[in-house]
Amino acid sequence: MLAKSTEYAIRALVYVQLKNWEGKRPGVVEIAREIEAPEAFSAKILQTLTRHQLLDSAKGRGGGFFFNDEQTELSLYKIIHVMEGDGCFHRCGFGLKSCNNENPCPLHEQYKVVRDSFYDIVRKETIQSLSEKIKKGEAVLKRSIT
Amino acid sequence: MLAKSTEYAIRALVYVQLKNWEGKRPGVVEIAREIEAPEAFSAKILQTLTRHQLLDSAKGRGGGFFFNDEQTELSLYKIIHVMEGDGCFHRCGFGLKSCNNENPCPLHEQYKVVRDSFYDIVRKETIQSLSEKIKKGEAVLKRSIT
DNA sequence: TTATAAAAGGACAGCAGGGTCCTTTTATGA
DNA sequence: TCATAAAAGGACCCTGCTGTCCTTTTATAA
Numbered sequence: 001m002l003a004k005s006t007e008y009a010i011r012a013l014v015y016v017q018l019k020n021w022e023g024k025r026p027g028v029v030e031i032a033r034e035i036e037a038p039e040a041f042s043a044k045i046l047q048t049l050t051r052h053q054l055l056d057s058a059k060g061r062g063g064g065f066f067f068n069d070e071q072t073e074l075s076l077y078k079i080i081h082v083m084e085g086d087g088c089f090h091r092c093g094f095g096l097k098s099c100n101n102e103n104p105c106p107l108h109e110q111y112k113v114v115r116d117s118f119y120d121i122v123r124k125e126t127i128q129s130l131s132e133k134i135k136k137g138e139a140v141l142k143r144s145i146t
Numbered sequence: 147m148l149a150k151s152t153e154y155a156i157r158a159l160v161y162v163q164l165k166n167w168e169g170k171r172p173g174v175v176e177i178a179r180e181i182e183a184p185e186a187f188s189a190k191i192l193q194t195l196t197r198h199q200l201l202d203s204a205k206g207r208g209g210g211f212f213f214n215d216e217q218t219e220l221s222l223y224k225i226i227h228v229m230e231g232d233g234c235f236h237r238c239g240f241g242l243k244s245c246n247n248e249n250p251c252p253l254h255e256q257y258k259v260v261r262d263s264f265y266d267i268v269r270k271e272t273i274q275s276l277s278e279k280i281k282k283g284e285a286v287l288k289r290s291i292t
Numbered sequence: 293t294t295a296t297a298a299a300a301g302g303a304c305a306g307c308a309g310g311g312t313c314c315t316t317t318t319a320t321g322a
Numbered sequence: 323t324c325a326t327a328a329a330a331g332g333a334c335c336c337t338g339c340t341g342t343c344c345t346t347t348t349a350t351a352a
Contacts, residue, residue, distance in 0.1 A: 001147060001234055004340070007241030014252070027298065041341050047300060060349025063298045088147055095153030096288065097182075106160070106276035106285035107267070114264045121256045130252035139252035142242065150310065173328065187311050193330060206319025209328045 006083040009045050010076060010127070011035040013055065014141060016065045017131040025064030036142050045083075052082045076122040076130075089119050152229040155191050156222060156273070157181040159201065160287060162211045163277040171210030182288055191229075198228045222268040222276075235265050 002010075012031050019026045026034075032042040046065055049055040056068040067074070080086065092099035093111035101108075133139040148156075158177050165172045172180075178188040192211055195201040202214040213220070226232065238245035239257035247254075279285040 001237065002239065002241075004241065011241065029298095038341060040343070043299080044301095044341080050299085057299060058349080059297090059299045059347075061297045061351060063349070065299090091147065093148065095148075095150065095157065096286075099286075104285050105287075106279040107271065108285065110267045110271070114260055114267065117263070118260045121253070121260065125253065125256070133252040139250050139254065140242075140245075141251075175328095184311060186313070189329080190311080190331095196329085203329060204319080205317075205327090205329045207321065207327050209319070211329090 002080065002088075003084045005041075005045055006080055008035065008037045008042060009049060009079050009083050010130075011037070011141060012042060012046060013049065013074065013079065013127045014131050014134065016055065017067065017127050018134060018141075020066050021131070021135070025058065025062075025066045027064045031065065034142065048082065049079075054078060054082060072128065074127045076125050076127075077119075079127075080122060089115060148226065149230045151187075151191055152226055154181065154183045154188060155195060155225050155229050156276075157183070157287060158188060158192060159195070159220065159225065159273045160277050160280065162201065163213065163273050164280060164287075166212050167277070167281070171204065171208075171212045173210045177211065180288065194228065195225075200224060200228060218274065220273045222271050222273075223265075225273075226268060235261060 012035055015031055015034050016026060028043045028046060029039060031037075031046070032039040035042070046055065046057070050057045050065070054071065054074055055065055056071060057063065057065050077086075080088075092105055092108070093115070094105035094107045096105045099105040099108055130139070134141055158181055161177055161180050162172060174189045174192060175185060177183075177192070178185040181188070192201065192203070196203045196211070200217065200220055201211055202217060203209065203211050223232075226234075238251055238254070239261070240251035240253045242251045245251040245254055276285070280287055
């Protein structure tokens with residue numbers, strides 16, 4: 001399971017992408033409201049994302065968050081990596097420090113399959129692919145349908 | 147990912163099962179040492195497990211932990227359920243409160259597959275099946291091979 | 293050039309999970 | 323029957339993630 005901050009991050013980025021496609025640059029207040037996340041905490045998360053250059057921002061009047069030309073196709077993996085590290089893709093499901101193919105815990109083989117397929121998903125899916133689905137009406141970003 | 151306490155719980159129960167098969171009833175100190183977990187914390191966890199009747203215990207001299215006649219085939223699911231609830235099998239990977247087949251988040255379909263296959267594993271695998279593997283030498287319980 | 297709107301940043305508060313310690317209860321073997 | 327070995331239980335501490343608040347910096351529009 002992903003950390004809450006990572007979930008917020010992904011939802012925030014999807015919202016930014018959707019707005020960018022409309023030619024807009026949303027700010028913290030708007031983003032937090034739309035993804036149903038606490039405002040100050042969202043600000044912190046967006047800060048982290050821009051510091052790591054997954055996202056761009058403009059200060060001052062008319063500012064806000066947006067993806068620049070080098071920031072297309074942002075995989076969920078990159079976001080997870082920045083927000084909480086990639087431990088969840090390596091760690092043993094059984095909690096053993098050294099568990100691997102040669103020295104497996106009794107869950108190793110089966111757990112690996114699950115972990116790897118999750119890894120495949122987050123490598124393949126991007127903020128853009130998720131946003132596409134929402135734009136097409138195939139999926140939703142929040143509970144209440146506005 | 148499972149909580150640390152759940153991991154300790156599973157490892158502890160496997161150790162108890164292995165010892166029970168040898169006709170022994172290990173105590174907290176021994177269990178904690180063998181599964182490489184903090185002693186006092188292990189005691190708390192074992193207490194929880196016996197309180198929920200997943201495990202039996204005997205106080206006083208010659209006491210220790212063991213499985214009684216009604217406690218065979220303990221699935222990992224039951225342990226997870228007792229230790230941390232089963233939220234991880236229901237929650238949306240995207241963090242949405244109401245995400246379901248009718249109102250899916252953009253990760254819903256793919257995440258469901260992963261989550262469900264993890265669920266299948268923990269329903270199928272038991273303390274006994276894991277212990278079997280260790281007994282047969284197909285898997286290990288701890289880092290250092292004693 | 294100045295008021296204002298926005299992000300950036302630092303300090304700190306709250307809480308749950310992880311973990312410890314000490315006391316109480318219970319059983320048993322000498 | 324009593325010393326001892328063991329689990330049970332309660333109170334508490336610590337750390338990291340979640341979350342807030344306030345100040346600073348920066349850009350822009352008037």
